[in-house]
Amino acid sequence: MSERPPLPPLSRIGIIGGGQLGRMSAMAAARLGYVCHIFTPEEDAPASQVAARTFRADYDHLTALEAFADSCDVITFEFENVSAEGLARLAHHRPVRPSPFVLEISQDRLAEKSFVTERARARTAPFARVTDREELALALEEIGLPAVLKTTRLGYDGKGQARVTSRAEAEAAFATLEPKPLILEGFVDFAAELSVVLARGADGTIAAFDPVLNHHHQHILDLTLAPAPIPPEIAEEAQRIAARIAEALDLVGLLCVEMFLDRDGRILVNEIAPRPHNSGHWTIDACPVSQFELHIRAVAGLPLPAPRRHSDAVMKNLVGPEEIGLWPEILATPGLIPHHYGKREARPGRKMGHVTRLFPRGALPGPEGIAAAIAPLAMRYRPGE
Numbered sequence: 290m291s292e293r294p295p296l297p298p299l300s301r302i303g304i305i306g307g308g309q310l311g312r313m314s315a316m317a318a319a320r321l322g323y324v325c326h327i328f329t330p331e332e333d334a335p336a337s338q339v340a341a342r343t344f345r346a347d348y349d350h351l352t353a354l355e356a357f358a359d360s361c362d363v364i365t366f367e368f369e370n371v372s373a374e375g376l377a378r379l380a381h382h383r384p385v386r387p388s389p390f391v392l393e394i395s396q397d398r399l400a401e402k403s404f405v406t407e408r409a410r411a412r413t414a415p416f417a418r419v420t421d422r423e424e425l426a427l428a429l430e431e432i433g434l435p436a437v438l439k440t441t442r443l444g445y446d447g448k449g450q451a452r453v454t455s456r457a458e459a460e461a462a463f464a465t466l467e468p469k470p471l472i473l474e475g476f477v478d479f480a481a482e483l484s485v486v487l488a489r490g491a492d493g494t495i496a497a498f499d500p501v502l503n504h505h506h507q508h509i510l511d512l513t514l515a516p517a518p519i520p521p522e523i524a525e526e527a528q529r530i531a532a533r534i535a536e537a538l539d540l541v542g543l544l545c546v547e548m549f550l551d552r553d554g555r556i557l558v559n560e561i562a563p564r565p566h567n568s569g570h571w572t573i574d575a576c577p578v579s580q581f582e583l584h585i586r587a588v589a590g591l592p593l594p595a596p597r598r599h600s601d602a603v604m605k606n607l608v609g610p611e612e613i614g615l616w617p618e619i620l621a622t623p624g625l626i627p628h629h630y631g632k633r634e635a636r637p638g639r640k641m642g643h644v645t646r647l648f649p650r651g652a653l654p655g656p657e658g659i660a661a662a663i664a665p666l667a668m669r670y671r672p673g674e
């Protein structure tokens with residue numbers, strides 16, 4: 290998209306999706322003087338609670354999407370499962386950032402991995418498309434076991450995927466995973482999971498945060514350590530890979546690249562998300578300009594300051610009724626910075642909020658120190674796990 294003048298304060302930014310990512314983007318937008326309109330099917334959505342207007346309809350309701358577009362000056366999204374086609378229609382009404390093309394690539398694990406390997410010259414785990422049982426047999430031969438069988442679309446938080454260690458397991462998983470086609474990926478025995486969040490402007494400026502280390506519990510992000518305790522040359526390589534992907538996509542907006550660091554010190558790209566990411570929440574408290582502000586700045590055409598981290602940080606997600614049930618204790622603990630997403634119902638596995646704990650730069654503690662720092666929350670992260 291060509292360069293446009295920056296949006297002046299009081300311009301209206303449309304965000305498709307009403308979850309916590311939209312909520313925190315809207316909060317950052319408000320600080321810059323913008324007014325946010327949210328599009329979501331959900332009643333009382335986390336983002337609606339902090340936005341000026343909500344258009345409530347299903348994501349495939351074209352007339353509602355068009356009315357929403359006409360009410361805004363620019364459109365972005367915090368939710369990836371809106372139809373890329375619908376978004377392309379909106380692009381006739383208003384600028385859509387990132388572009389529908391970027392969304393389309395990130396929505397499909399096959400398109401995403403092909404793009405990353407062919408266009409951004411980055412490595413991924415070996416992968417193959419699986420549409421029927423013959424292709425499954427061929428893919429298993431090519432990739433070997435253990436492997437991970439995934440749906441190509443609509444997966445999140447580990448849903449729509451299965452780790453398989455035998456042909457029989459692969460066939461059973463093939464029978465249950467929907468919708469087809471599927472993708473078979475080689476299982477990566479990773480040393481760590483890393484991610485890089487960056488913003489790219491219409492003029493090609495890139496602003497990238499330091500890589501962070503992510504620890505998952507039951508396939509849901511549990512803990513992020515910022516910065517990732519990795520050698521500087523690996524950190525630089527991770528940022529270079531993320532920048533190559535952003536450039537190849539001609540991204541205008543925010544991008545998170547999830548990566549595996551394998552036991553040989555090589556980086557393999559796992560997936561990309563062209564929106565704010567859970568592993569970037571620490572930036573609200575540890576950086577002068579957060580991922581949410583960079584998101585809004587990129588979308589609004591404002592300058593993108595190089596990210597600076599004034600502190601090191603640990604971010605712990607509050608997942609499900611048990612962890613959000615500790616809210617009173619969290620509030621009473623000095624040093625824990627609380628973030629509540631305003632969700633009424635705490636279902637198991639639902640992200641309800643997060644806490645951040647800051648440390649002086651270079652003073653990120655080891656596991657024992659982290660456990661102490663996030664008490665009263667239970668520590669699940671164990672090094673070498």
Ligand SMILES: Nc1ncnc2c1ncn2[C@@H]1O[C@H](COP(=O)(O)OP(=O)(O)O)[C@@H](O)[C@H]1O
Pocket residue numbers: 414437444445446447448474475476477478479482505508547559560
């Ligand atoms: N090929 C793989 N090898 C090893 N672990 C994997 C692989 N693919 C996924 N995982 C694990 O499952 C988690 C979720 O998978 P991911 O592809 O990121 O899907 P999503 O985040 O959309 O649910 C990853 O963060 C990682 O821990």
Ligand SMILES: [Mg+2]
Pocket residue numbers: 547560
């Ligand atoms: Mg993921």
